[in-house]
Amino acid sequence: MRKDETRALNGRKPQRAAWGYGLVGIALLLGLWEWGHHAYGSLVLPSLADTAQTLMAMIADGKVGPALWTTFGNSAMGWAVGVLAGSLAGTLAGLRDGVRLTLQPISVILLGVPAIAWIVLALLWFGGRWAVVFTVGVAIAPIVFAAAVQGARSLDGELARMARAFRAPFSALAVDVYGPHMFSYLFPALATTLAMSWKVSVMAELLSGSGGIGDGIATARAQVDTAATMAWIVVVVCVLVVVDNLILRNMQNRMELWRLDDTGRRS
């Protein structure tokens, strides 16, 4: 049997076991939820069935789709702004010590400010959806900044020397030498902040009342509708699970290919 075939067969068992354990974990969580409902009643924790029914009703009423779209827009815009600012500043800081020493304390201070404080300030400064976009951007930029600094500081001068020896044009340097290196450092930060941007966005929408899932949660809270609150939470969690499993993990697996040695292990 060929080595890669053996490896593939050996790989299936742990993968199946991982799925099994994952399903046990989810079943345990749902069991706890149902137990909590029986122990404390519907006002504190609605049953799984009530939550599912409420969610179906919300989808049928056309509440979920537009709210999802609004939250997606807010978090995507905020994420893009934060990533752009963080990666540009971080790259510059990684290449120039003076810039790094100037920006690092600012980044630490920004990281130390709680997201909720940014929301309050952003509501005073901008209001509406731009308060949400700003809050997401300012919350994630320092994280991306830190990753970009590390990436830029560890750029391989020898590879650049090789590229210059072969008279590689700037586009090839960017696409083949610097780009993949920076991306390998930025990707974990981009993945983390993508999930974070959703959570911060929902939180900011809740306080700003500018539409989206957060606004839905705020309305449910005002109506003391715990089932609707839980239904909105289920929507957010589903989005994050889908994004993580379908997009980020696939991207990560593709990106990690070059890190694997001949035995399929990460070296």
Next chain:
Amino acid sequence: MSRDALVFEDLSFTYAEQKVLDGIDLTVPAGQVTALMGPSGCGKSTLVSLAAGLLAPTSGRARGENKRVGVLFQDPLLLPWRTALANVGFALKADGVSAGERKDRGRAALATVGLSGGDIDKYPRQLSGGMRQRVALARALVIKPDLLLLDEPLSGLDVSLARQMLALVRSVVEADGVSAMVVTHDAREAARFAERVYVLSAGPAQVMVFRELPGRPGARSEIEIEDATEAIVTDLEHIDAKATA
């Protein structure tokens, strides 16, 4: 009279206020292999960097009209996130070669160094040290160089593979009229494959010995190779003795 591919004229190089090369006069004739030898750390790699245009001399000059320079470094310096085929194709990006042609020429160059099949789609981390160095050689050859600069590229390889690689370089030199400057520590390999040998002193490096080896490398007898090896080893020993005196 044959053309000179590369000429260093009274070339000096200083780095961080320390003189590395001191008045180097050296010629690499077109279509020949010139071997560069000397003690470790004497500045041979610096000379390769100057030849490749990666450094500028502090004084003197380096001249040559080579449009394509293929470089093989001590370390293969492959892009870790690109496959063997893409690494070879990378060298063609300077010429704006299309992606399809890069693949075709890359495959052909890799076949020349004995890599084909699934190996060409592997990433550097999945290849052995010898295979990586062969990919690096394919990258240097794929551009159809006028001048090949080899900076101790075979030091990490086993003897038979190193000899195969040098024989390949030699065949490219003879078939395509390519010129080559090879940094090596192996006097026997220099005697087997080179037309001429320069031996440098310990830093700041100067040319201490220049030897034009007899006959064509491919037609050299084992006795001629043995004699030339002995002569080069004697040169190196004299330089070592001078440095320690």
